[in-house]
Amino acid sequence: MGEKILEVHNLTTRFATERGEVTAVQGISFHVDRGEILGLVGESGCGKSVTSQSILRLYDERRDVRYEGEIRFEGRNLLALPEKKMRSVRGGEIAMVFQDSLSSLDPLFTCADQIMESILIHRKISRAKARAEAVEMLRLVGIPDPEKRADQYPHELSGGMRQRVMIACALSCRPKLLIADEPTTALDVTIQAQIMELIRDLNEKLNMGVILITHDLAVVSEMCTRVAVMYLGQIVEEADVVTLFEHPLHPYTQGLLRSIPTVKGGKREELSVIEGTVPPLDRIPEGCRFRPRCPNASPLCSGQMPGLKPVGEGHRVRCFLCGGEEKEARS
Amino acid sequence: MLNYIFRRLLALIPVLLIVSLTIFLLIHLVPGDPAAAMLGENATQEQIDALHTAMGLDLPLPLQYLRWMGRLLRGDLGTSYFMKGTVNEILRDHMVPTLQQTAVAVAFAALVGVPLGMIAAVHRGRAADRLISGFSTVGVSMPSFLMGLGLVLLFSVKLRLLPSSGYKEIAVAGWRTHMRYMLLPGIALGFIEMGLIIRMTRSAVLEILSADYMRMARSKGVSRVRLFLKHALKNALIGILTVVGLSFISCLGGAAVTETIFNIPGIGKLTLNAVMRRDYEVVQAVVLVVSLLNVVCTLILDLFFAMIDPRIRLQ
Ligand SMILES: Nc1ncnc2c1ncn2[C@@H]1O[C@H](COP(=O)(O)OP(=O)(O)OP(=O)(O)O)[C@@H](O)[C@H]1O
Ligand SMILES: [Mg+2]
Numbered sequence: 001m002g003e004k005i006l007e008v009h010n011l012t013t014r015f016a017t018e019r020g021e022v023t024a025v026q027g028i029s030f031h032v033d034r035g036e037i038l039g040l041v042g043e044s045g046c047g048k049s050v051t052s053q054s055i056l057r058l059y060d061e062r063r064d065v066r067y068e069g070e071i072r073f074e075g076r077n078l079l080a081l082p083e084k085k086m087r088s089v090r091g092g093e094i095a096m097v098f099q100d101s102l103s104s105l106d107p108l109f110t111c112a113d114q115i116m117e118s119i120l121i122h123r124k125i126s127r128a129k130a131r132a133e134a135v136e137m138l139r140l141v142g143i144p145d146p147e148k149r150a151d152q153y154p155h156e157l158s159g160g161m162r163q164r165v166m167i168a169c170a171l172s173c174r175p176k177l178l179i180a181d182e183p184t185t186a187l188d189v190t191i192q193a194q195i196m197e198l199i200r201d202l203n204e205k206l207n208m209g210v211i212l213i214t215h216d217l218a219v220v221s222e223m224c225t226r227v228a229v230m231y232l233g234q235i236v237e238e239a240d241v242v243t244l245f246e247h248p249l250h251p252y253t254q255g256l257l258r259s260i261p262t263v264k265g266g267k268r269e270e271l272s273v274i275e276g277t278v279p280p281l282d283r284i285p286e287g288c289r290f291r292p293r294c295p296n297a298s299p300l301c302s303g304q305m306p307g308l309k310p311v312g313e314g315h316r317v318r319c320f321l322c323g324g325e326e327k328e329a330r331s
Numbered sequence: 332m333l334n335y336i337f338r339r340l341l342a343l344i345p346v347l348l349i350v351s352l353t354i355f356l357l358i359h360l361v362p363g364d365p366a367a368a369m370l371g372e373n374a375t376q377e378q379i380d381a382l383h384t385a386m387g388l389d390l391p392l393p394l395q396y397l398r399w400m401g402r403l404l405r406g407d408l409g410t411s412y413f414m415k416g417t418v419n420e421i422l423r424d425h426m427v428p429t430l431q432q433t434a435v436a437v438a439f440a441a442l443v444g445v446p447l448g449m450i451a452a453v454h455r456g457r458a459a460d461r462l463i464s465g466f467s468t469v470g471v472s473m474p475s476f477l478m479g480l481g482l483v484l485l486f487s488v489k490l491r492l493l494p495s496s497g498y499k500e501i502a503v504a505g506w507r508t509h510m511r512y513m514l515l516p517g518i519a520l521g522f523i524e525m526g527l528i529i530r531m532t533r534s535a536v537l538e539i540l541s542a543d544y545m546r547m548a549r550s551k552g553v554s555r556v557r558l559f560l561k562h563a564l565k566n567a568l569i570g571i572l573t574v575v576g577l578s579f580i581s582c583l584g585g586a587a588v589t590e591t592i593f594n595i596p597g598i599g600k601l602t603l604n605a606v607m608r609r610d611y612e613v614v615q616a617v618v619l620v621v622s623l624l625n626v627v628c629t630l631i632l633d634l635f636f637a638m639i640d641p642r643i644r645l646q
Binding site: 053063095096098118169170 | 641
């Protein structure tokens with residue numbers, strides 16, 4: 001195992017809303033090794049974005065949000081860091097790429113301006129040097145004619161280009177960890193593949209850890225070393241990518257995997273979807289959160305919330321039934 | 332950018348044509364006869380007809396319009412039927428106090444409204460926001476004559492700080508005295524606009540504070556202060572300046588009320604009198620000049636917006 005650069009312990013994120021406090025992320029723990037790509041998957045609304053934005057503490061702490069737990073990054077607890085120190089982590093050591101590149105780039109500034117912004121914040125260099133670096137970053141992320149593109153505005157670029165510009169922004173200060181929150185959902189398939197290729201390439205070149213958030217399991221299987229599956233603010237299963245795809249234990253993971261279209265022996269398999277929908281945060285079920293949608297649910301599941309139990313080497317699962325079976329098999 | 336300016340100027344020509352035609356028709360199709368009004372009740376029909384001929388009012392309307400336009404293009408707004416001097420002179424004399432009053436009103440509205448709107452947005456949902464939003468509602472719903480009377484009662488009658496009415500030219504009385512006379516009418520005129528500016532600024536800034544690019548900038552390590560000054564303000568500027576520009580136009584229109592209360596010899600009072608007497612030339616000229624100011628104001632704003640927003644330049 002490599003050196004852990006990020007360790008999240010029992011992170012809980014609560015939002016104050018008009019209808020009272022909601023808990024969007026409930027006691028999640030995971031880690032990222034240096035240079036690895038961790039996949040974070042789950043249906044829409046299960047708290048992937050909240051998790052990633054909690055790591056950088058992007059929510060307004062004076063008003064909206066309350067964090068609990070610990071986020072250890074290279075030994076420091078980010079949740080205890082004063083705002084000023086936190087600012088040097090943001091963009092400098094942990095950088096983020098968002099889903100929608102059109103709305104995430106400021107429409108009134110050129111690409112170079114937006115890349116230079118991070119460079120000038122985190123590094124003591126002149127504007128001219130920063131600009132040269134910005135152009136260099138554009139070249140690195142594969143933008144043709146970077147000198148010209150640098151002076152263009154976001155609306156003048158295509159979606160794929162903009163996503164590359166955003167990645168250039170994120171990588172301009174050589175962060176140790178990149179959080180990519182569904183970096184390709186707004187793009188078409190070929191561009192999607194190119195962006196993923198780029199992320200993997202840079203991950204190898206810069207030995208940078210990556211948290212890749214997506215709900216595309218095919219992407220996960222190609223890109224990631226390990227995967228954490230989230231459901232309704234909790235991690236329900238975590239394993240290395242091979243184990244997760246070959247021996248998924250949690251019924252939710254199994255459901256997700258079954259919903260990937262596959263063609264076997266020339267015959268298209270029937271696509272199955274998980275019954276029901278993710279409930280809203282103010283109606284979280286008692287006991288196991290997945291119980292109402294679980295095909296294997298038993299009375300045991302409604303009484304108590306199952307813990308996230310280790311079932312094998314680096315494999316953890318939050319389910320009474322699968323954990324139990326494993327134990328029985330062992331004893 | 333030059334290209335954009337040129338296109339904008341070109342687009343003005345049809346606008347101005349339509350404006351002039353509308354003004355002309357409105358005024359000439361409304362019943363009432365300036366000749367009859369001028370000659371008084373005892374005038375005979377012959378006298379009236381003779382005056383019509385002299386004033387060119389017997390010509391067919393299209394011809395009257397063309398003659399008017401012809402003069403306009405030479406910069407000649409005509410002569411008043413009732414007042415001494417050319418309309419150009421009359422207008423210039425009356426325009427100055429109105430513009431001065433409007434300038435004070437807009438300056439007041441913007442200098443108070445924009446910061447308050449920003450404070451409200453930043454403190455959304457808290458006491459400061461509620462206080463400011465309440466204040467803006469009062470501002471928006473306060474008619475300017477009430478506001479004017481209230482100000483006079485407080486600052487002139489009770490505190491005896493400022494004069495209650497009148498107008499002093501800068502050239503004659505100096506800046507300080509001029510401003511002492513302009514302050515109350517300016518504030519009365521600008522109060523509603525201040526309310527509107529608070530509201531618009533608040534919602535413009537609120538929208539931008541929750542924009543994705545603000546979150547992105549924060550994730551790059553930009554400090555809150557810089558985030559606000561660099562990204563939020565620049566993006567909110569278009570919304571804010573649009574309201575400020577609009578408030579300039581509506582202050583010009585609303586000046587008649589405060590000019591009457593504070594007895595200022597401005598364009599509002601001039602228009603009221605001219606309309607009563609069917610002084611076509613003056614009314615036409617006033618409406619035309621105000622519309623022109625409107626068009627110019629919009630043009631300046633648009634050019635400014637094109638300067639800050641690259642997306643506008645493209646269109
Ligand atoms: N600022 C907020 N205030 C209150 N609730 C929030 C806030 N942000 C997110 N939530 C809630 O937290 C839950 C998780 O949202 P999140 O955006 O993390 O989902 P996600 O897994 O990223 O989904 P998607 O795949 O659609 O991006 C949702 O129910 C959402 O309504
Ligand atoms: Mg999300």
